[in-house]
Amino acid sequence: MPRIVRKADVVWQGSIARGEGTLHAISSGAFTLPYTNASRIADPEGKTSPEELLAAAHAGCFTMSLGSELARAGTPPERLDVRCTITMDEVEGRGHQIVHSEIEAGGQVPNCDDASFAQAVEAADAGCPFSALIRASATVTISVAPR
Amino acid sequence: MATDRTVSATWNGSLLEGSGTIHSVGSGAFGPLPVSWAARAEDPNGLTSPEELIAAAHAACYSMALSSGLSKAGTPPEQLDTSATVTFQPGEGIVRIALTVRGTVPGIDAAGFAEQAEAAKKGCPVSKALAGVPEITLDAELV
Numbered sequence: 001m002p003r004i005v006r007k008a009d010v011v012w013q014g015s016i017a018r019g020e021g022t023l024h025a026i027s028s029g030a031f032t033l034p035y036t037n038a039s040r041i042a043d044p045e046g047k048t049s050p051e052e053l054l055a056a057a058h059a060g061c062f063t064m065s066l067g068s069e070l071a072r073a074g075t076p077p078e079r080l081d082v083r084c085t086i087t088m089d090e091v092e093g094r095g096h097q098i099v100h101s102e103i104e105a106g107g108q109v110p111n112c113d114d115a116s117f118a119q120a121v122e123a124a125d126a127g128c129p130f131s132a133l134i135r136a137s138a139t140v141t142i143s144v145a146p147r
Numbered sequence: 148m149a150t151d152r153t154v155s156a157t158w159n160g161s162l163l164e165g166s167g168t169i170h171s172v173g174s175g176a177f178g179p180l181p182v183s184w185a186a187r188a189e190d191p192n193g194l195t196s197p198e199e200l201i202a203a204a205h206a207a208c209y210s211m212a213l214s215s216g217l218s219k220a221g222t223p224p225e226q227l228d229t230s231a232t233v234t235f236q237p238g239e240g241i242v243r244i245a246l247t248v249r250g251t252v253p254g255i256d257a258a259g260f261a262e263q264a265e266a267a268k269k270g271c272p273v274s275k276a277l278a279g280v281p282e283i284t285l286d287a288e289l290v
Binding site for chain 1: 148149150151152153154155156157158159160161162163165167169172173174175176177180182184186187188191192193194195196197198199200201202203204205206207208209210211213214215217218223224225226227228229230231232233234235236237239240241242270272273275276277278279280
């Protein structure tokens with residue numbers, strides 16, 4: 001398959017404490033979003049942050065991976081619900097670091113029992129490129145939501 | 148202090164014919180954003196994708212790290228224009244991220260800016276989280 005290329009850009013104005021950034025999805029045009037340092041580390045106040053975008057990327061990637069595993073097993077989902085929480089923390093001597101990504105997956109999948117769903121969730125984690133990538137520096141936990 | 152950010156996504160149907168939605172972002176800043184495999188792998192047709200969201204996260208984090216470094220050095224930027232381009236090879240994963248930054252920074256010379264730009268690439272939390280990407284390039288210049 002050909003390579004997939006996606007681009008985003010940011011205009012940041014000013015110092016870290018008082019400045020503000022604006023983020024654009026260049027490839028799709030799907031969003032233009034403001035963000036600040038305060039909205040990143042304290043209350044979001046309606047603004048996104050790099051960690052929220054990573055959570056969206058991981059949730060999106062994992063969801064497609066799980067849909068693919070279930071289809072391969074002959075039980076394509078009617079609906080999947082995936083939640084991702086990314087945690088950034090200050091690590092001694094290493095500054096701020098993304099330390100954890102937590103995925104919770106559930107959904108409605110005809111003819112798929114709990115054991116088969118759990119198996120598909122594990123396979124989805126193994127096959128999701130984002131899960132593999134983030135494990136280089138953070139822990140990833142995957143759980144099955146009550147269905 | 149740990150900071151958590153949560154996002155939910157929903158998917159309906161098979162991978163190739165189905166479609167999904169990224170919604171319920173904790174901040175309320177965006178969404179719902181529709182996604183599909185066709186839009187991810189072929190022409191975006193106005194839809195975002197995990198790779199574009201990673202590009203957005205990296206560009207956003209890098210810009211803040213660079214502003215932080217420049218501010219600490221006593222030369223806060225007037226403006227930084229950053230882009231991140233993520234290249235995904237199906238079957239392999241993300242193989243490359245290209246960062247470019249153009250800075251308007253009073254009181255700093257090219258060498259000082261290059262040093263801060265490189266430090267931000269190494270130090271920003273998203274760079275550290277994406278350390279498994281085989282190639283992360285940086286093209287930094289003052290304007």
